[in-house]
Amino acid sequence: MSHSPVIADHRAEFDLRAVLEAVDIVLASATRPVALHEPRLGxxxxxxxxxxxxxxxxxxxxxxxxxxxxxxxxxxxxxxxxxxxxxxxxxxxxxxxxxxxxxxxxxxxxxxxxxxxxxxxxxxxxxxxxxxxxxxxxxxxxxxxxxxxxxxxxxxxxxxxxxxxxxxxxxxxxxxxxxxxxxxxxxxxxxxxxxxxxxxxxxxxxxxxxxxxxxxxxxxxxxxxxxxxxxxxxxxxxxxxxxxxxxxxxxxxxxxxxxxxxxxxxxxxxxxxxxxxxxxxxxxxxxxERLSAMVEAKRELAGRYLEVFDGFTNAGIYREPNGARSNYWLNTLVLDREYAGERDRLLSALHANGVHARPLWTPMHLLPMYRNCPRSRLPVAEDMYARCINLPSSPFLATDKQ
Structure with a gap:
């Protein structure tokens, strides 16, 4: 997806089933429930x-x-x-x-x-x-x-x-x-x-x-x-x-x-x-000793998410910034702005399907102990929180293939 989130020209119904099916394609070989990110020790x-x-x-x-x-x-x-x-x-x-x-x-x-x-x-x-x-x-x-x-x-x-x-x-x-x-x-x-x-x-x-x-x-x-x-x-x-x-x-x-x-x-x-x-x-x-291999596996997993979600009209996977080579620690699904209200419904459906996705961390300025701290205007932070979901990203999800 582009780094500047797309705002759709029309209001179409959010296709929850299509998102779930896309995630299932990426995680086809994974045993449910699928954790957000877990280690592998050998x-x-x-x-x-x-x-x-x-x-x-x-x-x-x-x-x-x-x-x-x-x-x-x-x-x-x-x-x-x-x-x-x-x-x-x-x-x-x-x-x-x-x-x-x-x-x-x-x-x-x-x-x-x-x-x-x-x-x-x-x-x-x-x-x-x-x-x-x-x-x-x-x-x-x-x-x-x-x-x-x-x-x-x-x-x-x-x-x-x-x-x-x-x-x-x-x-x-x-x-x-x-x-x-x-x-x-x-x-x-x-x-x-x-x-x-x-x-x-x-x-x-x-x-x-x-x-x-x-x-x-x-x-x-x-x-x-x-x-x-x-x-x-x-x-x-x-x-x-x-x-x-x-x-x-x-x-x-x-x-x-x-x-x-x-x-x-x-x-x-x-x-x-x-x-x-x-x-x-x-x-x-x-x-x-396995760091390089794990980074490559995580990048392969990110590539799968990007490929499967390519062309989606209501959401997309965040792609590494220009000039960066990311380890894609957590893959991030971004809902188009008009579908921000669907975030929690999608999270509930993913969890019901054995996929332990999560929203972003609650912004710091919304937590009770930090609510009165100095801050700039924060429109992007609040927009991100409303529209982003992290998907399972363990490196072995890319290497454990059926």
Missing amino acids: TRERELVLDCIDTNWVSSAGKYVAHFEQMVAAATGARHAIAIINGTAALHAALLLEGVRADDEVILPSITFVATANAVSHAGAVPHFVDLTWNTLGLDPAALDIHLKEVSVRRDAGLFNKQTGRRIRAVVPVHIFGHPVDMAALLAVAEKYGLVVVEDATESLGSTWQGQACGTFGHSAVLSFNGNKIITTGGGGMILTDDGAYATRARHFTTTAKKSHAWSFDHDEVGYNYRLPNINAALGCGQM
């Missing part, structure tokens, strides 16, 4: 995890943590990768390390998983929501520029929100469903206003923008290895950066700020116990 993962158990190296020390970090760094091109207990903790630590302080504001898209906003709150800061663009499903650099012109002012201490009086410190672009944000345009706006960029690349391992891996554009970035991500460590995350000093501080800060010593327990600041256990890292090492 003999290699079992071998490495059993090695941790057999050698008793199951906690935050052990050879697999460093090996996992090296594998992720090599796959993304980042100079440094620091393994963290989960993606939320990774973003929380990254924001603090970037100088985000209590009562600062951090800009992020209104549509994202709640962990993005929660990490900002954990840092004592305030989420500041800006609209998205249909071009990428992510943060809209043009909307951000227009909004900051309206609400911000530069002072000696940085960029401030004229309406709240708070400093605006950072911007967190999120590569929604694995589709990269227009990072060239976003970085230009961030530089213009003096904002640090922390990429939320939790959904986009294996995705690239203009040939460069997601997670390597900002000063720092975070990944997630939750059970539903493209590779999993059960629970886990990663901080990426090219800044050696920042990486050294990140390792120290997320390991209780303990000073290196053969036996003494000395700590030089309030740190966090956020490091990834070796047994989880072992699982990740096995998964990383």
